[in-house]
Amino acid sequence: MTQPLSIIVLGTDLNTFKEVRTALTSDTRVQLLAGGDDAEQLYGEIVRLKPSAAIITIGANPEPAIKLIKNLSSEAPKTAIISAARNASSDVLLQSLRAGAREFLPLPIRAEELKTVLDRIGEFCNAQVETPKKKGRMIAVFSSKGGCGTSFLATNIAGCLGARTALVDLNLQAGDLPLFLGVDPKYSFADMAEKRDRLDDALIKSFITPYSSTLSLVAAPREADSADEIEPEHVFDVLQKLRESYDYVVLDPQHTFDSITLAALDQSDEVILVLTLDIPAIRSTQRALEIFDRLGYPRKKVRIVVNRWSKMIDLDLRQVEKFLGEPVIGFVPSDYQTAVTSINLGRPLVHSDPNSKIALEIRRIARTLTGGGPMPIMEEPKTKKTLWNTFFKRELEFQASMEKV
Ligand SMILES: Nc1ncnc2c1ncn2[C@@H]1O[C@H](COP(=O)(O)OP(=O)(O)O)[C@@H](O)[C@H]1O
Ligand SMILES: [Mg+2]
Known part of the structure; x- marks a missing residue:
């Protein structure tokens, strides 16, 4: 192991500092950053430079050194403090360890002892290097009005992201996603919430319901009672753990702005x-956008998708976009028979009928979400001018008059 160890040495006097410095030359790992007997200056250097270790020698009056060790251990927690003293009593040694020193070196320093201490400091430093946690992408499929097809879309988007995905049923009181995937979950979100403090990959795996090699369901609890005990903080913790385990976490939240839904939307x-x-x-979507604005969500966090779109709907789409102030990124065609058949089969449509118009559009939307950039809309809805224009005209005029107030 030749991992370099940066060290700052504070001697009780210059001679002690020089003695320690000489001893350190016996170990090639050591890089001496600073040293001397000026406690105030070196304290500042240790806090600023955060070396791997600081050697603090203790003199006849141990008090100032013990105090300094105590302060350093809170100000520079990533620096390992080594106390050193000549003929130290066990009391002084204990005091220094209690103050925050990790190791003790008797003076004069013996090479063998120094090596053992530096080996241990090396291990401490390795443990300090935080391996950045993987963070999967979290996508909430939301509608503030029920029946728009969010569960259907969430299931299908989750089914075609092409990477390890967890689909989370956040309709905690009455989740129905097992039906969409034809599975019978044994465990639920409530089990994860209960064990949230020790949720690791293995525990997560034991609580999810696998659908395929890439798609897994985190089911809602079967009993409403266990859902009642789930708090927004629990939801936050569990979702955080899930995104460390999966490439994508797709959420199917409730259609209200309750605290659990908000915790989930905030995090997405x-x-x-x-x-x-x-x-x-359309009205409810406009209200949702207003709420998102008030919550401070950047507009690019929110993407609008029209579901059950049909050419039969006489509607000027540009008017809708103007009314909402946002572009629509997808139009999932209406085809009740096809949608219901896939639900009855308990298989996402993107798997059971991947070439259906609905599946093709959902796959296009999913590619947009996975970083493929905005994909061209396959079938641009035609503009029609009808009674709808009267609605938008009236609404826009009303909005304009309210802005003037
Ligand atoms: N594109 C679509 N075309 C036709 N019917 C659809 C479409 N998407 C969803 N549905 C149907 O709408 C109904 C409600 O869907 P669901 O996903 O349960 O809505 P939500 O979760 O928003 O309440 C389901 O019966 C589903 O089959
Ligand atoms: Mg639903």
């Missing part, structure tokens, strides 16, 4: 806001 990298083209859904 992207919110797919789903609407159908009817007045209640």
Whole structure:
């Protein structure tokens, strides 16, 4: 092991410092950053430079050195403190360890002893290097109005992201995602919430319900009672752990702005806001966008997708976009028979009928989400001018008049 160890030495006097410095030359790992007998100056250097270790020698009056060790251990927690003293009593040794020193070196320093101490410091430093935690992408598929097809879309988007994905049913009181995947979960989100302090890959794996080699379901609890005990902080912790284990975490939250849904939306990298083209859904989408604005979500976090789109809907799409102030990134065609058949089969449509128009559009949207950039919309909805224009005209005029107030 030749990992370099940066060290700063504080001697009780210059001679002690020189003695320690000479001893350190016996170990090739040591890089002496600074040293001397000026406690104030070296204290500042240790805090600033954060060396691997600081050797603090203790003199006849141990008090100032013990105090310094205590302060350093809180100000420079990543620096290992080594106390050193001549003829130290066990009391002094103990005091220095209690103050925060990790090791003790008797003076004069013996090469053998120094090596053992530096080996241990090397191990401490390795443990300090934090391996950055992997963070999967979290996508919430949300609608503030039920029945727009969010569960259907969440399942299908999760089914075609092409990487390890966890689909999370956040309709904690009445989740229905097992039906969409034809699975029978044994464990649920409630089990993860209960064991959140020690959730690691192995424990997560024991609680999820696998659907395929890449897609797994985190089911909602079967009993409403266990859902009641789940707090927003638990949701935050569990989702955090899930994104450390999976490349994608796709959420199917409730259709309300309750605290659990908000915890989940806050944490998401992207919110797919789903609407159908009817007045209640368009209004509710507009309100959701206003709430997202108030919550401070950047607009690029929110992507609007129209579900159950049909050429039969007489609607000027540009008017919808103007009304919402956001572009629509996807139009999933309406095909009740196809959608329901896939649900009855318990298989995502992107798997059971991958070439259906719905599946093709969902796959296009998924590619947009996975960094493929905005994919061209395959079938640009035609513009039609009808009664809808009256609605938008009236709404826009109303908005403009409110802005003037
Ligand atoms: N593109 C679509 N075309 C036709 N029917 C659809 C489409 N997407 C969803 N549905 C149907 O809409 C119903 C509600 O879908 P669901 O995903 O449960 O809505 P939500 O979770 O938003 O309440 C389901 O019966 C589903 O089959
Ligand atoms: Mg649903």
